[in-house]
Amino acid sequence: MGGLAFGYFFVFLNIMRFLTNMGNDLFTTSFTAEKYFGFLLDMTLPFGIAFELPLVMMLLTTIGLVNPFQIVKLRKYLYFILVIIASMISPPEILSHISVAIPLILLFEISILLSKIVFKRKQRRVSVAAMGVDSEQVTY
Structure with missing residues (x-):
């Protein structure tokens, strides 16, 4: 649980902030639920395993x-x-x-x-x- 929490609150939120701010003036950001949750699992699951x-x-x-x-x-x-x-x-x-x-x-x-x-x-x-x-x- 600690690994998942670390992966979500520290890594995932920082990555999302980085990615959404990267092309802020160039294009409009849109998410689908499938892509968002897939990306969320890809970013948090390794930390759950590492912990x-x-x-x-x-x-x-x-x-x-x-x-x-x-x-x-x-x-x-x-x-x-x-x-x-x-x-x-x-x-x-x-x-x-x-x-x-x-x-x-x-x-x-x-x-x-x-x-x-x-x-x-x-x-x-x-x-x-x-x-x-x-x-x-x-x-x-």
Whole structure:
């Protein structure tokens, strides 16, 4: 819900303002419901999906497919990929690119933090199980 709200209130409204003001003196702007809602979904849905990144990282860490310490080593490359994604889903101006890239990078950092927490808890459970202690008796 947060991703959809961010996509609507911050990105979509700014894009619509940019597009309607771009040719204000040259032509008359008209919208159809189909085109408007299609454009709305195209602009907000990627943010709804992107805001699921922390949950996906936690799930992949729990399953054992992702190690957060390996992800940290790849951070600079993943930042570059996030900036490219931000530039593809935002209007063609530098301020919009930055204003979309910063939340994506913050979400990525939150994902790493939550993934580290899940990874450490998983390691504790494994070490407690290796000692032969019932995991329900141990408090975290």
